[in-house]
Amino acid sequence: MIFDRNGNKEVIALLGAGSMGTAIVRKIAAGRKVLLGDISEKTLEKVSKDFQYSGYDVETCVVNALEKESIEAFAQKAAGLGKVMYFVDTAGASPNQASPEHILRLDMVGTGYAVDAFGNVMAEGGAGLLISSQTGYMHRLPDETEQQILSAPTEKLMDIPYIKETAVSSGLAYMIAKRVNHLQAQRAAATTWKERRARINTISPGIIVTPLAYDEFSAAQENYQKMIDASAAMRTGTSEEIAEAGVFLLGEHAGFVTGTDLLIDGGVIAAIRTGRYKLNG
Ligand SMILES: NC(=O)c1ccc[n+]([C@@H]2O[C@H](COP(=O)([O-])OP(=O)(O)OC[C@H]3O[C@@H](n4cnc5c(N)ncnc54)[C@H](O)[C@@H]3O)[C@@H](O)[C@H]2O)c1
Numbered sequence: 001m002i003f004d005r006n007g008n009k010e011v012i013a014l015l016g017a018g019s020m021g022t023a024i025v026r027k028i029a030a031g032r033k034v035l036l037g038d039i040s041e042k043t044l045e046k047v048s049k050d051f052q053y054s055g056y057d058v059e060t061c062v063v064n065a066l067e068k069e070s071i072e073a074f075a076q077k078a079a080g081l082g083k084v085m086y087f088v089d090t091a092g093a094s095p096n097q098a099s100p101e102h103i104l105r106l107d108m109v110g111t112g113y114a115v116d117a118f119g120n121v122m123a124e125g126g127a128g129l130l131i132s133s134q135t136g137y138m139h140r141l142p143d144e145t146e147q148q149i150l151s152a153p154t155e156k157l158m159d160i161p162y163i164k165e166t167a168v169s170s171g172l173a174y175m176i177a178k179r180v181n182h183l184q185a186q187r188a189a190a191t192t193w194k195e196r197r198a199r200i201n202t203i204s205p206g207i208i209v210t211p212l213a214y215d216e217f218s219a220a221q222e223n224y225q226k227m228i229d230a231s232a233a234m235r236t237g238t239s240e241e242i243a244e245a246g247v248f249l250l251g252e253h254a255g256f257v258t259g260t261d262l263l264i265d266g267g268v269i270a271a272i273r274t275g276r277y278k279l280n281g
Contacts, residue, residue, distance in 0.1 A: 004057060009057065010083050011034075011035060011081045011083060011085060011086070012029060012085065013037065013074070013075070013084060013088070014034065014037060014088045015037045015063060015065060015071070015074065015088070015089045016037070016038060016065065016092065016131075017036040017037065017038040017044060017047045018043070018210065019211065020090050020131055020205065020208060020210065020239045020243070021088055021131070022036075022051075023239035023242065023246075024246035024250075026056075027243050027244075027247045028250060028251075029056040029058075030056070032085075033058075033081050033082055034051060034056055034057065035058075035074075035081060036061070037060070037061045037062075037065075038060075038063065038091070039062065039065065044062065048060045061077050065091035065111075065113075066102075068117075071114050072113075072117045074117070075118050076121070078118075078121060079121040084118070084126060085122075085126040086126060086128070086129075087114075087122065087128040088128070089128070089129070089130045089131065090131040091111075092106060092107045092131065094174065094215060094216050095169075095170035096216050096218070096219040097215055100168060100170050103167075103170055104158060104173050107174065107177035107178065108177035108180045109155070111130055112180075112184055115128070115130070115154075115184050115185070115188045115192075116154055119192035120192075122193060124198065125197060125198070127199045127249070127250045127254070128200035129202070129246055129250055130184065130200070130201075130202045131202070131205065132178045132179075132202040132204045132205075133174070133178040134205065134206045134263060134269055135175045135178045136175065136181060137263065137272075138175050139172065141179055144162075145163070146183060148162075163176055185200045185260075186260075188259075189201075189259030190259060194258075200259070201254075201257060201259070201260050201261065202261040203245055203249065203264060204261055204262065204265065205237060205242050206236075206237055206269075207224060207265075207268070208236065208238060208239055208242060210239060227277055228266075230271040230276045231265070231277070232266060232267030232270065233266030235266065237265075237266055241264065249262065
């Protein structure tokens, strides 16, 4: 049976078919072609079935977001399906899941490769969204380092001296990588993506209950409890709440929004800045 007779559908590419990414994409998937990319074949099988049984037009692609060639092939596959109007990158590992090097290579360099690769295929009027983190606000980088990050080719990010010297724990690597995501969106918005007349932004979520977050809680339950209690919202967030903001940033009402970050953390960073919550305390 043919469910949809429309040709030339707009393409949505999702890198990292996890909780937040699928929540965002589901909200804009109707009438479009969805390309799901993930390193896990099991995840792709499960999520694509969910999408298919919800009436969406979906394809899958195994992608390793640690490898430039794999990400480039993913971007090319998206372009081969039609006009790439939306790109969402949520592939990531949290501090408790990986070594500092793995986090830098996945959350920082891998995201850079994705921004570069989709910067070659986005359609005019398209939009991209990278999922960073509230932790991107927890460790300030020196201005000089930020300038180096803004001008370094993606494959040289790991060689920046401050990053090499400072990212000695998975926690620090994660904070740095997530701040770099903000800068990656800024740079692309002003250069490669601008040239294609496409927009790109980041969302920095706070504690969102997903399998990734459960992994984190198991390592530092007491700290997370204190963080939640000190925040204005006094609760964790949901992927649905991130998806609402994602739809705005990807959509036509955000036509004047590019190169920026939206912090959605229930007030955790405000609590830190005002001394209501002390990191690691
Ligand atoms: N959950 C939170 O509290 C929280 C808070 C702030 C930021 N984040 C960030 O949000 C993003 C999405 O997190 P989530 O909670 O939806 O997690 P999730 O675990 O549900 O999704 C992440 C997905 O990335 C995939 N992935 C991992 N390594 C990959 C690789 N090498 N190549 C391709 N895919 C890979 C995983 O298979 C998974 O499907 C991550 O970048 C995470 O760091 C999460």
